[in-house]
Amino acid sequence: RPRTVGDKARLLGPIFKPSVTPGAFCRMKFFYHMYGKGIGSLTIYTRDGINGPLIKRFSRSMEIGNFWTSSIVSFYNQNPFQVVLEATVGSPSLGGDIAVDDVIFFPECIPYLGAFPTAIPNPNTVQPTYPCGDATRWQCASSTTDCIAKSQVCDFMPQCADQSDEANCGTCNFDGPTLFAAG
Numbered sequence: 758r759p760r761t762v763g764d765k766a767r768l769l770g771p772i773f774k775p776s777v778t779p780g781a782f783c784r785m786k787f788f789y790h791m792y793g794k795g796i797g798s799l800t801i802y803t804r805d806g807i808n809g810p811l812i813k814r815f816s817r818s819m820e821i822g823n824f825w826t827s828s829i830v831s832f833y834n835q836n837p838f839q840v841v842l843e844a845t846v847g848s849p850s851l852g853g854d855i856a857v858d859d860v861i862f863f864p865e866c867i868p869y870l871g872a873f874p875t876a877i878p879n880p881n882t883v884q885p886t887y888p889c890g891d892a893t894r895w896q897c898a899s900s901t902t903d904c905i906a907k908s909q910v911c912d913f914m915p916q917c918a919d920q921s922d923e924a925n926c927g928t929c930n931f932d933g934p935t936l937f938a939a940g
Contacts, residue, residue, distance in 0.1 A: 760846045762797075768857075770840035774867040776832050779888060780898020780921040783832040783866035785840060786859075792823045793853020797845035805836040806876035814892070820853065827859075829910065831895060833888060837869040863925055897921050 776783035789799055798818040802811035815830045832838065844855040888896045889904035897903040898921035905916045911926035 760849050762846055762848060764846040766844045768842040770842070770860075771862075772837055772839045772869045772873050773832070773834075773862075774869045775836055776834050776838070776865065778865075778898075779896045779900070780917070780919075781865045781925075782896075783834075784829055784863040784925075785832070785866070786827060786829045786861045786863070787842075787857055788825045788827045788859045789817070790823075790825050790854070790856040790858075791817060791819070791821045793820055793851065795846075795848035795851030795853040796820045796855060797847030797853075799855050799857070800843045800845070801830050802841040802843065803832055803834060803838045804841060804876075805834065805838045806874040809874075809876035811841060819847070825858070829907070831907065832866075837871065837873060839873065865925065895922065898924070 770785075773783050785801070791799060796819050798816060800813060800817075801815035802813055804811055814832065815828060832840070842857060842860075844857075847853060887894065893907050894904040895907045895910050897905065897917035897919060899917070899919035903917060905922060909916045910922045913923065915923045
């Protein structure tokens with residue numbers, strides 16, 4: 758059937774152990790493409806049980822352009838949790854597509870092998886708590902009070918005194934600077 762406004766598509770990620778150690782939270786990097794006037798939204802949630810409430814961790818709405826961009830989302834969870842990616846249809850008559858690619862979970866994301874609890878179904882979402890006050894801040898590993906902008910994590914310039922913001926960034930790959938000149 759044709760898609761209608763508000764239709765949702767969800768991808769369920771693996772289940773991870775609790776992530777509460779400052780500077781060593783589970784993080785996910787992903788690339789996304791949102792192009793077309795009819796774009797709805799892309800939202801990343803976590804939940805700590807089957808049918809559990811969805812906790813919003815990231816959201817983008819409307820067209821961003823005809824290009825790929827990336828984001829890193831940190832997950833602070835006191836219980837085992839699952840990541841849920843959700844795309845919502847905007848206006849199908851105006852056209853548009855949402856795509857996600859190269860989803861990477863950092864090494865701090867440790868798989869949980871126990872039984873994932875089942876919760877009573879709840880369609881509502883709840884607001885998360887953040888160790889640095891809001892979702893735009895990241896906590897340095899050696900301190901419970903030192904926080905930096907999340908955009909400064911893995912930017913090749915240490916801002917934390919202990920350099921934990923650059924410690925687990927992986928190697929540079931295809932999303933680095935262009936290695937050739939046009940001409």
